Amino acid sequence: MDGASQPIFTQAIDPAESQTETTRSPVAAPVVTVAAPAAAPPPVPFVPETTPGLANATSQLAAAHIQADGAAPASSEPPIASSSAPLEPGQAVFHPFPEQDPAGLPLTGFASIPSRAAVLPNAQPYTRPGRYSPPQVQLGKGLSRDPPQRRFVNDHELKASLTNGNSELARLPGVVHEDEVKTLSVDDLKKMGLGRLPSGFCYSARMTLHAPLPRTVDSNDPHPEQPARITGIFNKLLNGGLTSRMVRVQVREALREEVMLVHSEGHWDRVRATGFQTIEYLETCKEFFERLSLYVNPDSAFCARLSCGGVIEMARAVAEGQIRNGFAIVRPPGHHAEPEEAMGFCFFNNAAVVAKWLRTVYGARPGQPLQRDVNGKEIKMERILILDWDVHHGNGTQRAFEDDKDILYISLHRHGNGFYPGGDYGALESAGSGPGRGFSVNIPFMNEGMGDADYLYAFQQIVMPIAYEFAPDLVIVSAGYDAAKGDELGKMLVSPDGYAHMTHMLSALAGGKLLLALEGGYNVNSIAESAYACVKVIVGDELPAMPSLGSASLAATNTVADVKRFQAQHWKSMGCAVESDAELTKAGKIESLSDILKAHRVYHLFHEYGLFNVELSSPGLEEAFHDQLLVSxxxxxxxxxxxxxxxxxxxxxxxxxxxxxxxxxxxxxxxxxxxxxxxxxxxxxxxVIDVNFLSHLATVKGQGVDPSxxxxxxxxxxxxxxxxxxxxxxxxxxxxxxxxxxxxxxxxxxxxxxxxxxxxxxxxxxxxxxxxxxxxxxxxxxxxxxxxxxxxxxxxxxxxxxxxxxxxxxxxxxxxxxxxxxxxxxxxxxxxxxxxxxxxxxxxxxxxxxxxxxxxxxxxxxGSEGDAGSAGEGAKPAPVGVEANGTAAEAAAAGDGVAPAVTALSTSDNGGDVVMNGAGNA
Ligand SMILES: [Zn+2]
Missing domain, CATH: 3.40.50 (Rossmann fold)
Incomplete structure (x- = not known):
């Protein structure tokens, strides 16, 4: 099927279409295959609040999957039967993620965040989970180049759902329903003579349904991951006149098979199952979820699917040549979500799923020509860059591509002192493994307070050189705005102009195929301003002129230097890695600079000040510090x-x-x-006794000088x-x-x-x-x-x-x-x-x-005459008591004059005379 023939853009929701579907179905949309598009199955009724026990539900789910795998490709998940009795409050004997023991969770909360919702008393340090292999999802089996059939939710349904325990949502300031917005189609934009592909955005007010449970809301201290984050951004773009210059890409739910490109089936089931729980039940699980830095309401799973599906649709539109670039205003965010774990406000890893989806759907297949986009151009999706500028390390994204060399993950984040997610996974040495070694690039800022100068410096020194060397076919930005000025969690100082300039640099890559997807960012004003600045760049407005930034901070330049030194093993653009001993020996004689400097000092201080080099009587000390002790x-x-x-x-x-x-x-x-x-x-x-502590530990192995x-x-x-x-x-x-x-x-x-x-x-x-x-x-x-x-x-x-x-x-x-x-x-x-x-x-x-x-x-x-030997020999009385050592004297006697003016004091053989082992004496 031709991607162009499937209308993925709308000006507004078609009322007729909306009428056809009157229920919000939380289960997967019908799947369309490349070979034979199937007719949509009848809508699945929404499961009432009288939800079955989860054990029952999951066993049915599992059975359904077995069935689906062997069945026709147009399968969809069956509804969950409502056979069990409703759950009584306090009755809960199982918890929502049944495979896990909540007491043994190895995960932490946003421990460094000064917010009630985020400071979690039970938080444990983040430990890196073991190896993970995603399920083998293949194109054609539930996964297609073509979008699944759309289903819309009308205003009535949205409101009906809002009353489902979240009646406050309906009154939230700034909630704008998508059908109130007039946006343009590609054809409209072509008529305007834009001269290039338009930019796109996606947004759905339905994603505001994910909100803290009513009885857990503290109006004095709202949870930072609040619905107003996306409404704020959307309103800013709308009022700033940007949405009317962009194509709106329709948001839809991600499919099970799409999510399973990255996540395990068990993870999909666990997240999905939360959508069938009552509010009362989920309230009893509040503490469990807080240990994962999550809150969950009955709509969370639905919103997580919308969030992920929205980014997929944006990626499809870019890959198909319908839009040039885009901004996905989505929540919940994704980059902390591990393949088998929801955490850190994230359920499904949007950026990771999309990167994998692009490679799976459009990647080259043996014996087949590359697919073509709506403009007839070949679609090449071999290498994807995910640039993550959220202030937190995207542990889930890095882990999804730990050993993947085709998806490059670069993250700039705050690190150390337990900053979320904690642990050492985001350290600069954490660089992927196996074939993916070097394809995770972490730029860990160790301090708060990093601003535009620091971020742009890291971009110029690391991000852009490596990105050009990698040459991605598409760039996904995990665009969290919690490093923005004004964000209480990140405590960084990046300005909207700073984000604009970073976006501008990235839009130079991959022929401009750039996709920004919202991640974190918790100051509603800051994220709206920052996102607005980025969108202005992608639609082609002029860049804001930056004031002189001065220089990057010492802390930032140190981090950047450390990362470059480390990544030089993997990337030529980071400079040549320090070569191994073996390689150096091939090229010639190795002489460490410290030895040359020591020899210089000995020579110089003798000539200028008449200081003598003293040999040390202890062999261990002499080996470590030879030529480093001089005396008058x-x-x-x-x-x-x-x-x-x-x-x-x-x-x-x-x-x-x-x-x-x-x-x-x-x-x-x-x-x-x-x-x-x-x-x-x-x-x-x-x-004078001059002791030079020039480190004698210089090594040429891999990482330069041993710092210890x-x-x-x-x-x-x-x-x-x-x-x-x-x-x-x-x-x-x-x-x-x-x-x-x-x-x-x-x-x-x-x-x-x-x-x-x-x-x-x-x-x-x-x-x-x-x-x-x-x-x-x-x-x-x-x-x-x-x-x-x-x-x-x-x-x-x-x-x-x-x-x-x-x-x-x-x-x-x-x-x-x-x-x-x-x-x-x-x-x-x-x-x-x-x-x-x-x-x-x-x-x-x-x-x-x-x-x-x-x-x-x-x-x-x-030594002022410059001839060490003749000037020095016999002219000086030996300092008494300096260590006896015959070597220098013997060397002098043998006429070994390699090192000019390297002086040794000896009291053993020469009756206190100074013996010069100098060139002039040879
Ligand atoms: Zn973040």
């Missing part, structure tokens, strides 16, 4: 000794566009440690330095100076070496936005530390705010100072900006005569 020649003699422990500045990397390899020519090292050394060694005559530092090893190094160098020195005044990772090492010394209080005069810590290390009360040195410390935190550090609220700084953090810098997130920037404060602080702690001592002219010119 007067380390044992200086009156003032600076122990400077830091990480190695920051790298300003530039990337080559094509491969995302680091562009070495434009990459710079920002190393602020020299500023500290200038002060210590040129302004004063401090002895070996803190135990760093502590061992710090104590080693204290015991073996500071402990042996004659210094009367010691300054501990930590930057970045070095701050923790500094605290390790204070915690474990009580003698610090004798000689340490100043403890300086410079941190970024991470929490400073704490000193517990048991150490007994808190008062001393408070006196002698200067903890420089960026002015934006949360601790300042906490302290203001608490009225004081906590003792465990020491003497906290609010520092400001241009880029406060980086300790290097802060260090540069804070040096005047550091100098001022030290001047109050170290006696003036010790400060006034100036370095001898010769002491800092050790």
């Amino acid at each position: 020649e007067d380390v044992y003699d200086a009156e003032v000794l600076l122990v400077f422990m830091h990480d190695l500045g920051s790298m300003k990397a530039a990337y080559t566009a094509a491969t995302l390899d680091t562009d070495l020519e434009r990459t710079q090292l920002l190393d602020t440690s020299c500023e500290v050394l200038d002060w210590a060694m040129e302004d004063h005559a401090f002895g 530092r070996d803190r135990a090893k760093e502590k061992e190094l710090a104590l080693h330095v204290w015991d073996n160098i500071v402990g042996m020195s004659a210094a009367q005044h010691v300054i501990l100076f930590g930057s970045g990772a070095g701050c923790h090492a500094l605290m390790d010394i204070i915690r474990n070496r009580p003698a610090v209080t004798d000689r340490v005069r100043a403890c300086i810590s410079i941190l970024g936005l991470e929490p400073p290390p704490e000193l517990d009360a048991a150490s007994g040195v808190r008062p001393w530390y408070k006196q002698q410390s200067l903890v420089l935190l960026p002015s934006t550090h949360p601790l300042h705010e906490d302290a203001r609220r608490a009225g004081k700084h906590q003792k465990k953090f020491g003497n906290i100072y609010r520092a400001t810098a241009e880029d406060e997130s980086r300790p290097t920037h802060l260090l540069h900006a804070s040096m005047p404060k550091v100098k001022e602080f030290v001047a109050t702690k170290i006696p003036q005569d010790a400060l006034d001592r100036r370095p001898a002219a010769s002491s800092t010119s050790a």
